[in-house]
Amino acid sequence: MSYYFNKVLKTKNFDEAIEQATDELKKEGFGVLTQIDVKATLKKKIDADFKKYVILGACNPHYAHKALKREDKIGVFLPCNVIVEEHENGDIEVSAVDPIASMATVENDSLGEIAVEIQHKLKLVIDNLK
Numbered sequence: 001m002s003y004y005f006n007k008v009l010k011t012k013n014f015d016e017a018i019e020q021a022t023d024e025l026k027k028e029g030f031g032v033l034t035q036i037d038v039k040a041t042l043k044k045k046i047d048a049d050f051k052k053y054v055i056l057g058a059c060n061p062h063y064a065h066k067a068l069k070r071e072d073k074i075g076v077f078l079p080c081n082v083i084v085e086e087h088e089n090g091d092i093e094v095s096a097v098d099p100i101a102s103m104a105t106v107e108n109d110s111l112g113e114i115a116v117e118i119q120h121k122l123k124l125v126i127d128n129l130k
Contacts, residue, residue, distance in 0.1 A: 002078070002098060003097065003098055003101040003102070004095045004096060004097055004098055004101075005095065005096055005098060005122070005126050006093055006094060006095035006096070006126065007093070007094055007126050007129050008091050008092070008093045009091075009093070009094060009129055010090045010130055011092055012090055012091075012092065014052045014060060014084065014086050014092055014098045015081070017083050017084050017092040017094060017129075018035075018054055018056070019129070020129055021056060021082055021084055021094050021125070021129065022056065024124075024125040024128050024129060025056070025058045025082065025125055027124075027125075027128070028060070028121040028122070028124055028125055029060045029061075029062065029063075029121070030058040030059060030080070031058070031059055031061070031119070032057065032058055032062045033057045033058070033059050033061075033079050034055070034056070034057035034079070035041045035054060035055070035056055035057070036040075036054065036055040036057070037053075037054055038050060038053040038054065038055060039051065039052055039053055051085060051086055051087070051088070052084075052085065052086035053083065053084070053085045053086070054083065054085075055081055055082075055083050055085045056081070056082040056084070057079040057080075057081060058079050058080045058081070058082050058085070059078060059079040059080065060118065060121065062081075063114055063117065063118055064078055064079075066114055067111060067114050068113070070108060070111055070114070071106060071108045071110075073112055074103075074108075074111065076104065077078055077102045077103065077106075078101075079120070080096065080097050080099060080118065080122060081096075081097050082093045082094065082095065082096045082097070082122075082125070083096075094126060094129055095126075096122040096123075096125060096126055097116075097122070098119060098122075099115045099118045099119050099122070100112075100115045100116065100119050102115075103115045
């Protein structure tokens with residue numbers, strides 16, 4: 001089982017890809033709580049060069065609340081991460097975590113329905129990117 005799903009975008013503009021991913025997340029009820037610029041962070045902290053790579057910490061508050069009520073430690077898996085990265089050839093790829101794969105280690109069957117619903121929403125986000 002893969003732990004993510006992804007799409008290579010037609011756009012060659014990294015910032016537009018972040019904007020597009022954020023907009024699609026909003027359409028599915030997610031807000032972006034965090035945005036981590038991995039390239040800038042690695043350069044600042046350890047003077048390492050890295051490709052353009054941003055982690056968007058996305059949260060759908062309705063589903064997060066439902067999940068936390070059923071399993072209070074599920075917060076270790078929140079928010080759902082979506083990454084935007086630029087490959088050496090200039091391709092821009094967006095990937096989202098598969099919540100079913102993440103929650104497979106949690107021994108709480110009541111989370112299954114939530115994971116399926118979030119997976120569906122995140123797949124729509126990825127599928128709707130251009």
